[in-house]
Amino acid sequence: MFLIYYHLTDWRIATVGSALGALVGGSAAHLQTHALPTAIPEQNLVIIAFAWGIAFLLGASSANLRRTRLINTLSTMGVMAHELRTPLATINLMGDVLRTLAQHDIPEAKRKKIEDLSARLQNLVRNMNRQIDTQISNAQLLRLPREQSPIMAAELVQEVVHDYPYRSTRERECVQIHLQQDFCFLASRPLFVQVLSNLLKNALHSLASASQPPKPGDLRVYVGVHRSKGRIAVSDDGVGIAHEQQDRIFEPFFSTQSGAGTGLGLTFCKNAVESAHGTIRVHSEPGLGAVFMVDLPLNRTTTT
Structure with missing residues (x-):
């Protein structure tokens, strides 16, 4: 039972649970000495201690392996994201060159085509840079910045929704902001820009997977x-999101998007929200959509 307990749960939870179980069991035995033996045979104690020790070592070892895997994966992602900046900068420069060429003596029809091509290239670069920023933020999963500043929620949401790199006009038009009451909270602004961008990206992907085009x-x-x-x-x-998946979506490397995504976006969101002493929860019914709720302590000195 010790081995199963440590295998199914985190080793810290299992250790606390085992200690509490031993305490409660010992107290119950002390109160009911007429029904239970007053002492546990020595060989039983040896077996229990051996099982608990092995379970503890296996649990701690598994946790270290998972942490090492996470660190290595995040480090690789961070390096790759940084390396992609150079070719993207070159593509962006090519867009500027095309835009400059279009200002010379070129027929109107060709100039519009060149300007359209330049705009598409630079929009692609912006989209890729946004994805790189997201991956770099994910790569900082275990070392999130601690600096905090007052943030007005409505302004932050409007900025993220406006600047998000939508794939089409229809995708942009399906997003609506409902401002019921603005509030201020203390957090890292860059982190929360990435949190909202991750949530928007997941919601748009869910809409794209639906049978009907987004409205x-x-x-x-x-x-x-x-x-x-x-x-x-x-x-x-x-x-x-399926009910059996909802308890796992904030775990590292778990993704509901088959063949897509790293499974780190929502883990990053959870860590970033908790760094601001907030909570993030999900409510979803399969086929009916999902709601991600981020609750944050109010900074009452500037709340409006």
């Missing part, structure tokens, strides 16, 4: 105050 209002971002805490909620009418 205006299929993705909604709410800003308000709920039970004395600020809340930012991202709600979509996409494919939803």
Whole structure:
């Protein structure tokens, strides 16, 4: 049972649970000495101690292996993301050159085509840079910055929604902001830009996986105050999340997107929100969409 307990749960939880179980069992035995033996045979104690020791070592070893794997993967992602900056800068420069060439004596039709090509190249570079920023943030999963500053929720949401690199006009038009009550909270602004970008990306992917094309209002971002805490909620009418997956979506390397994603985006979101002393939860019904709710302590000195 010790081996199973340590295998199914985190070793720290298993250790605390085992200690509490031993304490409760010992207390119960002390109170009911007429029904239980007053002493445990020595050979039984040896077996119990051996099983617990082996389970503890296996649990701690597995935790270290998982942490090492996470560190190596995140480090590789960070290096790759940085290396991609150079070719992207070259592509962006090519777009500037094309735009400059279009200003010379070129027929109107050709100039428009060149300017359109330049705009597409530079939009592609912006999209890739946004993805790189996300991956670099994911690579900082175990060493998130601790600096915090006051952030107005409505302004942050409007900035992220406006600057997000949408793939089409229809995708942009499906996003709506519902400002119920603005609030201020203390956190790292760059981290929360990435948190909201990750939640938007997941919601848009869920909508894209649905059978119907997205319509205006299929993705909604709410800003308000709920039970004395600020809340930012991202709600979509996409494919939803299976009930058995909802308890695992914040785990590292777990992804509901088959063949896509690293499984680190929501883990990063959870760590970033908790670094601001907040919580993130999900409510979803398969086929009916999902709602991710981020609740944050209010910074009442500047809350409006």
